[in-house]
Amino acid sequence: xSQHEECVPLLRGxxxxxxxxxxxxxVLVPIFLVRVPCLGDYLNxxxxxxxxxxxxxxxxxxxxxxxxxxxxxxxxxxxxxxLLAQFMGIYTAGRIFVAACVLMPAAAAASLQLAVHRRVGAxxxxxxxxxxxxxxxxxxxxxxxxxxxxxxxxxxxxxTDGWARWRRxxxxxxxxxxxxxxxxxxxxxxxxxxxxxxxxxxxxxxxxSSRERLLDLAAAGTQAAGPAALTLLTFGNETFGTAKITHFxxxxxxxxxxxSPVYFPGGSGLTLLGFIAVYVxxxxxxxxxxxxxxVKPALLATIVxxxxxxxxxxxxxxxxxxxxxIAAIVFLGAIAPRPRLGRPLMLAFGCAFTLLLCMRVRDxxxxxxxxDRQVAAMRxxxxxxxxxxxxxxxxxxxxxxxxxxxxxxxEHMALVxxxxxxxxxxxxxxxxxxxxxxxxxxxxxxxxxxxLTLDQLWDGYRRRAPxxxxxTYREGGQMYWxxxxxxxxxxxxxxxxxxxxxxxPDLHQVAGNGVANLYRISN
Numbered sequence: 001x002s003q004h005e006e007c008v009p010l011l012r013g014x015x016x017x018x019x020x021x022x023x024x025x026x027v028l029v030p031i032f033l034v035r036v037p038c039l040g041d042y043l044n045x046x047x048x049x050x051x052x053x054x055x056x057x058x059x060x061x062x063x064x065x066x067x068x069x070x071x072x073x074x075x076x077x078x079x080x081x082x083l084l085a086q087f088m089g090i091y092t093a094g095r096i097f098v099a100a101c102v103l104m105p106a107a108a109a110a111s112l113q114l115a116v117h118r119r120v121g122a123x124x125x126x127x128x129x130x131x132x133x134x135x136x137x138x139x140x141x142x143x144x145x146x147x148x149x150x151x152x153x154x155x156x157x158x159x160t161d162g163w164a165r166w167r168r169x170x171x172x173x174x175x176x177x178x179x180x181x182x183x184x185x186x187x188x189x190x191x192x193x194x195x196x197x198x199x200x201x202x203x204x205x206x207x208x209s210s211r212e213r214l215l216d217l218a219a220a221g222t223q224a225a226g227p228a229a230l231t232l233l234t235f236g237n238e239t240f241g242t243a244k245i246t247h248f249x250x251x252x253x254x255x256x257x258x259x260s261p262v263y264f265p266g267g268s269g270l271t272l273l274g275f276i277a278v279y280v281x282x283x284x285x286x287x288x289x290x291x292x293x294x295v296k297p298a299l300l301a302t303i304v305x306x307x308x309x310x311x312x313x314x315x316x317x318x319x320x321x322x323x324x325x326i327a328a329i330v331f332l333g334a335i336a337p338r339p340r341l342g343r344p345l346m347l348a349f350g351c352a353f354t355l356l357l358c359m360r361v362r363d364x365x366x367x368x369x370x371x372d373r374q375v376a377a378m379r380x381x382x383x384x385x386x387x388x389x390x391x392x393x394x395x396x397x398x399x400x401x402x403x404x405x406x407x408x409x410x411e412h413m414a415l416v417x418x419x420x421x422x423x424x425x426x427x428x429x430x431x432x433x434x435x436x437x438x439x440x441x442x443x444x445x446x447x448x449x450x451x452l453t454l455d456q457l458w459d460g461y462r463r464r465a466p467x468x469x470x471x472t473y474r475e476g477g478q479m480y481w482x483x484x485x486x487x488x489x490x491x492x493x494x495x496x497x498x499x500x501x502x503x504x505p506d507l508h509q510v511a512g513n514g515v516a517n518l519y520r521i522s523n
Contacts, residue, residue: 016120016121016122019122019125020106020110020125023106023125023128023357024103024106024128026128026357026358026361027102027103027128027131027132027357027361028099028102028103029361029365030132030361030364030365030368030369031095031098031099031102031368032095032099033365033368033369034095034368034369034371034372035091035095035372035375035376036091036094036095036372036375036376036379036416037094037095037098037368037371037372038368038371038372038374038375038405038409038410038413039098039136039137039138039139039141039409040137040138040139040140040408040409040411040412041138041139041140041141041412041429042094042098042139042141042412043139043375043412043413043415043416043419044139044412044415044427044428044429045077045078045081045139045141045142045429046081046090046091046094046415046419047412047415047416047418047419047425047428048078048428048429048430048433048435049077049078049081049082049085049090049094050085050090050418050419051065051067051418051428051435052067052078052082052434052435053082053085053086053090054422055067058388058422059388060387060388060422061388061422063388063424063438064388064390064424064437064438064441065430065435065436065437065438065441066435066436066437066438067434067435067436068434068435068436069434070434071181071230071233072181072432072433072434073180073181073182073183073184073187073227073230073231074142074183074184074432074433075142075181075182075183076141076142076143076145076146076149076182076183076186077097077141077142077145078142078433078434080097080100080145081093081094081097084096084097090419091419097141097145098136098141100145101131101136101141101144101145101148102131102132102136103128103131104131104144104145104147104148105127105128105130105131105133105148105325105328105329105332106124106125106126106127106128106130106131107124107127107148107152108127108147108148108149108150108151108152108155108329108333109123109124109126109127109151109329109330109332109333110124110127110333111151111152111155111156111333112151112152112154112155112158112295112329112330112332112333112334113332113333113334113335113337114155114159115155115156115158115159115333116155116158116159116292116294116295116333116334117292117336117337119337120337121335121336121337122337122350123332123335123337124332124333125353126332126353127329127332128357129262129353129356129357129360130261130262130325130328130329132264132360132361132364133260133261133262133263133264133325134256134259134260134261134263134264134265134321135147135260135261135321135322135325136264137264137265137405137409138318138321138408138409139409139412140318140321140322142182142183143183143185143186143322144325145182145183146179146182146183146185146186146187147183147186147189147322147325147326147329148329149179149182149186150179150186150187150189150190150193150326151326151329151330151333153172153175153176153179153190154190154193154194154298154330155333156172156175157172157194157197158197158294158295160172161294165215165216165219166219168219169219169220169222169223172223173222173223173225173226174226175223176190176191176223176224176226176227177226177227177230180226180227180230181230184227184231185319185322187227189302189322189323189326191223191224191227192298192301192302192305192323193298193301193302193330194220194223194298195220195221195301196297196298196300196301196302197220197294197297197298198216198217198220198221199217199297200297201216202214202216202217245312245314245476246310246312246313246314247310247311247312248310248311248320249310249311249312249320250311253311253320254307254311254320257306257309257311257320257321257324258306258307258324259276259324260321260324260325261324261325261328262276262328264360264363264364264367265367265405265406265409266363266364266366266367266404266405271356271359271360271363274352274355274356274359290335290336291331291334291335291336292334292335292336295330295333295334296334298330299327299330299331299334302323302326302327302330303327305323306320306323306324306326306327309322309323317448367404367405370404371404371405371409371410371413374402374404374410374413374496374515375413375416377513377514377515377516378413378414378416378417378494378515378516379416379420380513381492381511381512381513381515381516381518382414382416382417382420382421382423382492382518383420383421384510384511384518385417385421385423385490385518386421386489387421387422387423388421388422388423388424389417389421389423389424389489389490390423390424390444390487390488390489390490391414391417391423391424391425391488391489391490391491391492392426392452392457392481392484392487392488392490392491392492392521393414393425393426393427393451393452393491393492393494394451394452394453394454394457394491394492394493394494395407395411395450395451395452395453395493395494396454396493396494396495396496396498396500397454397495397498397499397500397501399498400495400496400497400498401496401497401498402496402497402498402514402515403496407450410494411427411450411451412427413494414427414451414492414494414516415427415428417492424441424444426444426445426446426449426480427445427449427450427451428445429448430445431447443465443470443478443480443487444480444487444488445480446477446478446479446480447476447477447478448477449477449480451494452481454500454501456481457481457484457491457503457504458504459481459482460479460481460482460483460484461484461485461504461506463482463483464482464483464486465482465483465486465487466482470482484521485504485506485521485523486523488521489520489521490510490518490519490520490521491507491518491519491521492516492517492518492519493516493517493518493519494515494516495515495516495517496514496515497514500517503519506521506522506523507519507520507521508520508522
């Protein structure tokens, strides 16, 4: 081989590494241009981690919460951010974790491609476009990070196919349990992929006996033992309410879930249509793109499961949003590093994708910077709170001119009051987490609670809380707002520039701005 021929692969490798580095830097621009990313549940999780990491030195927080590091299948964000927070501020630690989540789809696709093709090409770069998706917008970051880990663990499972079955099972059983501890639904996705691969392998014709096929299935199935035991131990917790409702949602819910990997709020319709086109072209190009045969059963099983997953499963909302992203990641990872599409077509595809990625980054930057300014206004407002205040959160008019995103993305913005002022907020996620409420505060909160509406604020003012158990509403939540003047010190009302209208006379405004007003409760 000539010196020129030896240099070509090296140059290609350096070019590819440069493309990955530039792509990663590009998609992280929106995250590092803001101080506090406002992404759905993210600030709620961040507030809980703040409580867990600082309660030992906060008498105010000890009045409300009891940290209890029980084993639960939702540690995907708590552990890494809590560890990072020991060396930096909680907001910085959270932002680094968000950045990792944005890069996870591309990293997971590259790991799968390396496992099945023994090299990494340019196709996982398309995973950078999946970094800004609806799951991220809703703040399901503990799942999003864990979903990437699920694909990486599946890649490792495929890469060790030649190992002795029980040696392989002994290694992956504890790793599967750790994945389950990270997020139960990420383990479910991993289980679907491994089960599909194992059954397909068992059904293939060959020289193996029936006994060997059953032993292979048993070895793969041992990975489910630990997670199954953990599920039995934690099932029945009331973080998501007590009604245990399951329903499949509407056709609109289903279509929205299937498009969730490429949909990010605030973007233009042109960007979404462009990514849909990439989806469709990628599907029809699957044959020349040469999908790895070993991945096809897992990919098909994941797609089928994504199509039939319920919209709400045992009160866990948005379960249908989880698998489409994993299916998209697995598809990218299964493609051969050198697709046979021809250089002109690949160049055109690459240019179109780069343009779409730049449009997505622009849209995400505009939205997140706008929301960051509103979070900054909220943080300025809550400086008027005394440390350890009990704060009732109310969401004002839905047609407010300053609303930049749907309620599901901005409803936890006020949780900065817990991070900055150690305030008690009834919307904080507790119980089926390492954080519990003290008994005295249980009637001032509810599982999976949202901010109050103005009608509920008036209802709670006119009706006193009954002695004993509170009435329930929705999917097993409790009417924690009944008799709120006796339970809370302040009301924080987000209005985003709209007039909230008449309010109960016991509220006296102490601060306000274009995002929210803060009222002291006199009783």
